[in-house]
Amino acid sequence: MPRTVFHKQLFFISFIGVSLLLSGCASTPPSPPPGDIRFTDKPEIRLNVASVEVEQSFRPSRNAHSVTNLRVSPAQALRNWVEDRLHASGSKNTLKVEIRDASVTSRALPREGGFAANFKVQQAEEVKARLEVTLRLYTGDTMASATVDAMATQSSTIPENASVLKREEIFHALVTDLMEKMDAELERGIGQYMAPYTQ
Numbered sequence: 001m002p003r004t005v006f007h008k009q010l011f012f013i014s015f016i017g018v019s020l021l022l023s024g025c026a027s028t029p030p031s032p033p034p035g036d037i038r039f040t041d042k043p044e045i046r047l048n049v050a051s052v053e054v055e056q057s058f059r060p061s062r063n064a065h066s067v068t069n070l071r072v073s074p075a076q077a078l079r080n081w082v083e084d085r086l087h088a089s090g091s092k093n094t095l096k097v098e099i100r101d102a103s104v105t106s107r108a109l110p111r112e113g114g115f116a117a118n119f120k121v122q123q124a125e126e127v128k129a130r131l132e133v134t135l136r137l138y139t140g141d142t143m144a145s146a147t148v149d150a151m152a153t154q155s156s157t158i159p160e161n162a163s164v165l166k167r168e169e170i171f172h173a174l175v176t177d178l179m180e181k182m183d184a185e186l187e188r189g190i191g192q193y194m195a196p197y198t199q
Contacts (some may be wrong), residue, residue, distance in 0.1 A: 034172035037077045037179060039084035045190060046199040048090035049137065054082055056099040058132075067104040067127065070171050074131045075102035077179045085183070089199055094138045101132035101151075104174070109157065124160035127171065128153065129178045133186065137197055146197060148189035152181035 056075060060068050082097055106127045112120075132151045136144035154177045158170050190198065 034071060034168055037072045037080060037172075037176055039081050039179075039183065042085060042183070044087040045085050045187065046087045046089045047095055047137075047190075047194070048197045048199055049088045049093040049095045050090050052082060052086050052088050052095045052097065054079055054097045054099070056102075058099050058102050061103065065105045065107055067106050067171070070104065070175065071168055072172065072175055073102065074104065074129055074175055074178060075099050077175050078102065078131065078133060078182065081179060081183060081186075090197075092140070093197070096136045096138065098134045098136070099132075100134060101130050104129045104171070106158075121159050121161055123157040124162075125158040126155060127158060127174060128155045129174050131178055131182050133182065135186070135190070135194070137194055146194045148186065148193050150182060150185035150189055152178055152185055154178040154181065 058075070060066060078097075078099055086095070086097075088095070104127065106125050109123050109126055111122055130151075130153045133149075135148040135150075137146040139145045154174055156170055156174045158167060162170065
């Protein structure tokens with residue numbers, strides 16, 4: 001009789017262990033990769049222009065510190081901003097948006113020394129993003145009637161044990177924070193220098 005009770009208890013404990021393991025696996029699905037960076041939650045900036053054109057004079061560097069394989073680059077995020085926020089509501093005039101810099105760079109960070117450093121996760125890389133943009137509004141003349149210059153920078157670090165997904169999340173947050181600054185700078189500049197052409 002005691003042996004039968006022991007077998008029942010052993011089976012019950014094993015059943016609970018397997019159930020907890022399966023429930024734990026089911027409750028922690030892998031995180032999806034970061035999505036696009038859009039600005040549809042912000043109000044449109046209506047401009048008295050017939051068209052908005054985006055030009056990119058910036059060319060990504062090919063040196064070892066340049067980061068180019070991003071899911072959403074600063075240049076693409078800026079193009080999304082133009083599409084989501086700038087609205088051409090006029091019958092004439094042209095707004096040209098020039099992307100002058102949209103670089104992302106990375107550099108290795110020095111490791112901390114000492115015995116205690118072996119027991120902590122260290123930051124392995126520092127990543128920096130820089131975005132420079134110029135808006136020029138033409139009313140038909142060769143000279144721009146209004147100009148807005150804006151620049152924003154953002155930096156972050158990547159820990160040495162970061163997975164591929166974690167790295168994507170860090171770069172996505174880097175560009176998102178960069179665009180928050182650029183959004184504020186461009187909105188302020190348009191309000192200051194292009195107010196006669198806003199509606």
